Amino acid sequence: xxxxxQTPRHLVMGMxxxxxxxxxxxxxxxxxxWYKQSAKKPLELMxxxxxxxxxxxxxxxxxxxxxxxxxxxxxLHLHTLQPEDSALYLCASSQTxxxxxxxxxxxxGTRLTVT
Amino acid sequence: xxxxxxxxxxxxxxxAIVQINCTYQTSGFNGLFWYxxxxxxxxxxxxxxxxxxxxxxxxxxxxxxxxxxxxxxxxKELQMKDSASYLxxxxxxxxxxxxxxGTRLSVLx
Numbered sequence: 001x002x003x004x005x006q007t008p009r010h011l012v013m014g015m016x017x018x019x020x021x022x023x024x025x026x027x028x029x030x031x032x033x034w035y036k037q038s039a040k041k042p043l044e045l046m047x048x049x050x051x052x053x054x055x056x057x058x059x060x061x062x063x064x065x066x067x068x069x070x071x072x073x074x075x076l077h078l079h080t081l082q083p084e085d086s087a088l089y090l091c092a093s094s095q096t097x098x099x100x101x102x103x104x105x106x107x108x109g110t111r112l113t114v115t
Numbered sequence: 116x117x118x119x120x121x122x123x124x125x126x127x128x129x130x131a132i133v134q135i136n137c138t139y140q141t142s143g144f145n146g147l148f149w150y151x152x153x154x155x156x157x158x159x160x161x162x163x164x165x166x167x168x169x170x171x172x173x174x175x176x177x178x179x180x181x182x183x184x185x186x187x188x189x190x191k192e193l194q195m196k197d198s199a200s201y202l203x204x205x206x207x208x209x210x211x212x213x214x215x216x217g218t219r220l221s222v223l224x
Contacts, residue, residue, distance in 0.1 A: 004157075033211070042119075043158075043202065043214040056211060090157060101206045103148055106157035 002026055006091050006107035014115055015081060021110050023074040023091030031096045032074040033104065034066060037088040049074060050096055081114045088112075119215035121203055126221045127193055135188045135218045137203030149177050149188045150202040152217070158202055161188070190220075198222045 004025045013019050025032060034046040048056035049068040063085075065077040074091055088111055092104040118140040127133040139147070146165040150158035162170055164179035164186060176189040190197055203215040 042216045043204075045211055045213070048211050101146065101211065103160040103163060104212060105160070108157050 004091060004093055004105050004107035006089075006110055008110055009108060010111045010113075012113045012115060013078070013081065015083070017081075018077070018079040020078065021076040021089055021091075021112075023076075023107055025072055025074075025091075025093035025105070025107075027093055027105060029093040029095050029105070030071055031094050032068060032071075033092040033094075034074065034076050035090040035092065037090055037109070038086075043090070047076075078112075081112075083114050086112055086114045119203055119205055119213060121201075121215045121218045123216065124219045124221070126223060127190075129193055129195060129222055129224050131193050132189065132191050133193060133220065135190070135201050135220065137186045137188075137215055139184050139186070139203070139205045139215075141184075141205055141207050141213075143208035144181060144205065145208050146206045147177075147179055147186050148204045148206070148212070149175075149186075150204065150214075152200045152202060154199070161201075193222050195222050195224065 007022045031050045033048050036044045036046055045058050046060045047066040052068050063080050067075040088109045090109045091107040094104040095102045120138045148163050149161040151161050152158040162177040164170055164177050169176055169178045174191045179186045198221050200217040200219045202217045204212045206212055
């Protein structure tokens with residue numbers, strides 16, 4: 001596997017379900033990100049992990065819970081979602097030195113539909 | 116905070132040249148990135164500018180003016196496969212990427 005992979009690619013879940021999205025990067029990067037992309041809206045940064053520590057959480061509802069067990073893996077745990085959470089969820093990774101931010105490499109995304 | 120603006124949609128003809136503009140307001144500017152995103156796919160990195168001037172990479176070039184808070188992406192010899200959304204993103208010291216709304220480019224035969 002190369003680059004950034006995400007599973008599943010598509011997910012349909014009810015509002016009472018619990019599911020997890022998985023991201024894995026094979027680029028040796030030290031930072032990973034979760035983004036939400038809704039129709040006709042800019043990419044919204046949700047969470048940032050740098051060296052496995054969460055460094056940013058952009059006022060995301062608690063029904064989204066990230067987990068970064070190591071620098072190559074990132075999860076997004078979902079529970080009691082709302083229909084407006086339906087979107088494309090993109091994972092990205094990059095190298096960062098703290099001061100310098102380098103280009104991000106994106107996974108293919110998970111298309112989530114909440115019914 | 117950061118504010119990034121791009122035109123929503125543009126149309127151009129195959130073989131032509133198109134310029135996609137991006138204006139931004141931020142403090143502690145630390146770089147501007149352009150990404151291409153085809154419908155239903157992930158964004159892919161195109162270019163990076165941190166100093167004023169033009170960066171050329173094949174058919175694609177990107178320009179930056181930090182004093183004006185302005186960048187453009189220039190696409191030459193347009194091909195049908197260039198139909199996509201083009202995203203401008205800005206980073207600032209101590210901040211992560213903030214993406215603009217994207218410009219959807221349609222290339223017509």
